[in-house]
Amino acid sequence: MRINISQLEGKTGQSLRVTEDKILSPINGAGGEVSFKNPLHFAVEVTNVGDGYWVEGRVSGKCILKCARCLDEFMAPLHASFTQKYLTEAKGKEASDEEVLDGDELDLEDKFRESILLALPMKALCREDCPGICPRCGANLKEGDCKCPRNDIDPRWAVLGDLLRDQQKGVD
Numbered sequence: 570m571r572i573n574i575s576q577l578e579g580k581t582g583q584s585l586r587v588t589e590d591k592i593l594s595p596i597n598g599a600g601g602e603v604s605f606k607n608p609l610h611f612a613v614e615v616t617n618v619g620d621g622y623w624v625e626g627r628v629s630g631k632c633i634l635k636c637a638r639c640l641d642e643f644m645a646p647l648h649a650s651f652t653q654k655y656l657t658e659a660k661g662k663e664a665s666d667e668e669v670l671d672g673d674e675l676d677l678e679d680k681f682r683e684s685i686l687l688a689l690p691m692k693a694l695c696r697e698d699c700p701g702i703c704p705r706c707g708a709n710l711k712e713g714d715c716k717c718p719r720n721d722i723d724p725r726w727a728v729l730g731d732l733l734r735d736q737q738k739g740v741d
């Protein structure tokens with residue numbers, strides 16, 4: 570979202586609040602993809618702090634995640650926020666956490682996308698005890714048991730089985 574801050578120019582201490590409801594395009598992160606079916610609610614407060622602008626952004630709504638075990642998509646609540654200072658002029662290279670304002674418009678879309686990714690769980694699960702997929706036939710065990718035998722593994726091999734499973738987990 571873009572916010573025009575020209576009305577705050579030269580008015581130290583003054584703030585501006587903007588809200589917007591909007592559907593975001595999908596975001597790809599390390600933990601998978603997050604997508605949106607409904608509009609998210611964005612709220613931004615911008616304050617003129619003299620040498621620049623202090624921005625607080627909040628977003629809430631629902632997102633669609635993919636379960637790490639059964640790969641089903643499911644709806645999850647989303648709450649994310651960020652703060653960022655934008656300087657009116659570049660003050661030298663040291664000010665690395667602060668961004669420099671370009672013109673009189675703030676483009677906050679990337680900031681919001683970043684904050685959403687940070688707010689997502691490392692491992693999304695459709696439910697805490699999701700049984701996942703049968704390693705033999707690929708059936709979604711949430712929808713019921715498959716016909717595959719469960720307890721036919723020689724206990725001496727069970728340790729190896731656990732090891733393999735852990736390795737597979739590490740891959741995805």
Ligand SMILES: [Zn+2]
Nearest residue numbers: 636639695699
């Ligand atoms: Zn699941």
Ligand SMILES: [Zn+2]
Nearest residue numbers: 703706715717
């Ligand atoms: Zn099976």
